[in-house]
Structure formats: C-alpha cells, structure tokens
Amino acid sequence: MLVDLLAQDAAPGDLMAARVQMALSLGWHIVIASFGVGMPAVTVFAEWRGLRTGDPTFTRLARRWAKAIGVLFAVGAVSGTILSFEMGLLWPGLMGRFGDVIGLPFAMEGIAFFVEAIFVGIYLYAWDRVPPRVHLLSGLPVCVAGVASAFFVVSANAWMNQPRGFDLVSGEVTDVRPWQAMFNPATPPQTLHMIVAAFMVTGFGIASVYAVALLRGRRDRYHRLGFAIPFTVAAVLSPVQVVVGDWAAHFVAEYQPTKLAAMEGLARTEAGAPLSLGGVYVDGELRYAVEVPNALSLLARWDPDAVVMGLDQVPDDQEPPVTVVKWAFQLMVAIGFGLVALSAWWALAWWRRRGPPRSPWFLRAAALSGVAAAVAVEAGWVVTEVGRQPWIVYGVLRTAEAVNPAPGLATGLALVAAVYAVLTVATVAVLWRMACHRDEPVAPQEGVPEPVDSGR
Numbered sequence: 001m002l003v004d005l006l007a008q009d010a011a012p013g014d015l016m017a018a019r020v021q022m023a024l025s026l027g028w029h030i031v032i033a034s035f036g037v038g039m040p041a042v043t044v045f046a047e048w049r050g051l052r053t054g055d056p057t058f059t060r061l062a063r064r065w066a067k068a069i070g071v072l073f074a075v076g077a078v079s080g081t082i083l084s085f086e087m088g089l090l091w092p093g094l095m096g097r098f099g100d101v102i103g104l105p106f107a108m109e110g111i112a113f114f115v116e117a118i119f120v121g122i123y124l125y126a127w128d129r130v131p132p133r134v135h136l137l138s139g140l141p142v143c144v145a146g147v148a149s150a151f152f153v154v155s156a157n158a159w160m161n162q163p164r165g166f167d168l169v170s171g172e173v174t175d176v177r178p179w180q181a182m183f184n185p186a187t188p189p190q191t192l193h194m195i196v197a198a199f200m201v202t203g204f205g206i207a208s209v210y211a212v213a214l215l216r217g218r219r220d221r222y223h224r225l226g227f228a229i230p231f232t233v234a235a236v237l238s239p240v241q242v243v244v245g246d247w248a249a250h251f252v253a254e255y256q257p258t259k260l261a262a263m264e265g266l267a268r269t270e271a272g273a274p275l276s277l278g279g280v281y282v283d284g285e286l287r288y289a290v291e292v293p294n295a296l297s298l299l300a301r302w303d304p305d306a307v308v309m310g311l312d313q314v315p316d317d318q319e320p321p322v323t324v325v326k327w328a329f330q331l332m333v334a335i336g337f338g339l340v341a342l343s344a345w346w347a348l349a350w351w352r353r354r355g356p357p358r359s360p361w362f363l364r365a366a367a368l369s370g371v372a373a374a375v376a377v378e379a380g381w382v383v384t385e386v387g388r389q390p391w392i393v394y395g396v397l398r399t400a401e402a403v404n405p406a407p408g409l410a411t412g413l414a415l416v417a418a419v420y421a422v423l424t425v426a427t428v429a430v431l432w433r434m435a436c437h438r439d440e441p442v443a444p445q446e447g448v449p450e451p452v453d454s455g456r
Helices: 002-007 012-053 054-091 092-125 134-160 177-181 186-217 221-255 259-266 295-301 320-352 360-388 409-436
Strands: 165-171 172-174 276-278 280-282 285-287 289-294 391-393
Touching: 012 054, 012 134, 012 186, 012 221, 012 285, 012 320, 012 360, 012 409, 054 092, 054 280, 054 409, 092 134, 134 177, 134 186, 134 391, 186 259, 186 280, 186 360, 221 259, 221 295, 221 320, 221 360, 259 320, 276 295, 280 320, 320 360
Parallel strands: none
Antiparallel strands: 165 172, 276 289, 280 285
16 A cells, blocks of 8 residues: 555655755754754863863853753753654655665664763753762763764765765665765765854854853853854854865765756857856856856866856756855855855954953844855755755655655645744743843752853
C-alpha cells in the first residue's frame, strides 16, 4: 500500500505547501540552533574569565547568558523535533529510499543532543552547588555537543548536495556505506561554513542587545563587557568566514556548476566570465546587472580566462529559480562584507587607542548586526536549498518524487505556522522579561544576585 501511494504524484499545491513548511521550519530553527552552537562557548569563556580575574562582572554575564541558553535550548528542542517528524512525514520518498544511507549522522546528532541536554541541566542547576572549577568544566560538554550536533546535521544536508555511500541497481539502493555518505565531498566546506556562521550569529546577536543598551546611556562595566566579549568573537571570525565562504564557492564551481550559474545569473557558457552585481534573470537573460569583466572566471577557477558553465547547458526542467538564488547569494555576500567592515572598524579603534569606537554610528550599526547576521544565514540556506532544485538528492532524486502524495499538506502548513507563531511570541516574551529583570535570580538555587556595577 505504501509503495503504491508513493508511486502517485502529489498535487502541485501540496508540493509547494510541503516545501514552504520545510522552509519555515528550517528557517526558524536555524537561528535558534546557531545560538545553541555558539552561545555556550561565549558563556563558558565569560565564566572562565570571572574565575581567573576574580571580576564578578564576568560571572554575572555568564549567569545571565546561561539562563538564555536554557530558554533557547528548550524552544530549539521543540523546533528540532518538528523538523525530524517533517523529514519522514513530508518526504517519505527520501527517507524511505535513502534512510539507511543518511541515518548515521542523524543517529549521532541524537546522541550529541542528549549529551547536550544532560549537561545543560547540570550547568544551569549546579551554580553554587559544586566547586566553581567543576561547574566551569560541566559547560565544556555543552560547547562540544552543540558544535557536534551542527556538524552531523549539516553533513546530512551536504550528502543531499553530493550523494555518496551507496549504489543504485535497477533503482534499488544497495551496498550502503554510511561513513562515506556522511563524509562526502561537500561535508568539510559546508559544515565549517555553517559552524562559523553560527558563532557569528551568536556574537553579533548578543552584542546587538548590549549595543542598544549602550546607546541608551548604560555605560557601566556590565554592559561594556556584555558587548565586547561576543562582538570580539564575531569580529575575529568575520574575515575567517570570507575565506571559508570562498572555499565553499570553489567547491560549488567544481561539483555543482548549475548552482554556481544560478548564483551568478550566468546565462551562457563563456571564457572570461564576468561577475554580475544585481540584475534580474528574465527569459534566459540577466538584465540590469553591473558586470565586472573576467571576475567570475578568476574567482571560480583562479584564471581570468577560464571557461565557466552557464545556464544554457542546463535542461529547462533542471534549472533552479535563478533570480531567487542570485539575490539570496548577493544578499549573503553583501551582509558578510558589511560585517567584516564593522569588525575592521572595531579592530582599528582598539589598535589606535585601546578602546572601542566612539562614534554612535558604530553602536547603531552594531545594534543591527545581530539581525543582519541572521538574515545572512537564512540567505545562505536559500542558496543551498533552492539552488539545488529540482533535486532533493542532487542528480539522483527529484523533490517532486520525494514528497508525500497524500492530500491536505496545506492544512499541516497552517498548523505548523501557528505553532511557530506561538513559539516566537513565547520566546521573545521570556527573553524580554529576563532582559528587563536582569538583577533578579530566575532560579532559587542561584541565590542573591550581585549588585549592579555602576562602572569602573
């Protein structure tokens, strides 16, 4: 019965509903998950500085951020559970056929999740109950597990971009090699790109909150350090991300030339291909773009006269939505270089006078940096996922062949959208309340909070 059902075609409306639901779930979860990757490390660093220097301000920041970790971990567990169900319910053609191939990274991510859950609980509820150094050490598994979870999940997505670890015999999956599937050619650049991005979202996201407070005149040491620690982490990683992003782009040029052509809106295969800024792809032509001669060939192949494949080599039924992919890619790159410029401003000020920039425009830009970093991550995932279309498994299985053919998927989309609306309101409300009552202990085991530092 299941085989007969999967042999049917889903209605176009149901296919679109499934894709939108997956995009909504992934887009919502990826921001929360980014904080789950980066925030434990920032928090543990602040606690370590507090222990090493004896400065209670570091410890107060660590306590405050630990509470936020607890909130974000809870809502991330909900959204992650929704995603795991959606993989099976919305895409049975993928999981039913290739579950044995990509099951390993999902299983290992589950182990990492449980390790993280256990030690998050210990870290949150062991304040003042164990020696300070023991408590500090309890945070390290949270840091490792968060990064490991990201690695395993993204490696599964990387497999969808570069499927390996199986043979197809008469349409049947045979000779499954799960380790080869997990460590496919896309895994190194894609996982590193995402992990660095997660730390940037965390750093700029936390710093943006304190930037707003600094703009409102709260210049005490608590707020200055609350800004400086996460912003420095993100600032250091910003140029690193440019290098990693270039590596990822070269990978795409080598292994997914169709996606590269869509990212650049390159209509025709040519030597000395130009880099196009802006533009709209209409009727097989990129219009209104500003072209930089030979730049795409140079960036993609390290040769200004190299041949770059264009969309004229792609069958019409395999061409991704070019304008969406191109604008998402350019938005990601533009934000990335904007954050690099902001980081350079910060570094230059510290190099010249050992202090932060004095211009209020720096703080205004920093206040927007958290949202900008999150938007860049979302745009990057649009490039990754939409640029692969119409394939859910690149070159092997089409998205339309993997979707659940059962009718009524639009109803599920509406229900999931309602769940995420409630989660968003609840998460923002809880974090806002915590921010407004930062000197009140949230949990009784935390004891009496330390007094507000008026500045020094």
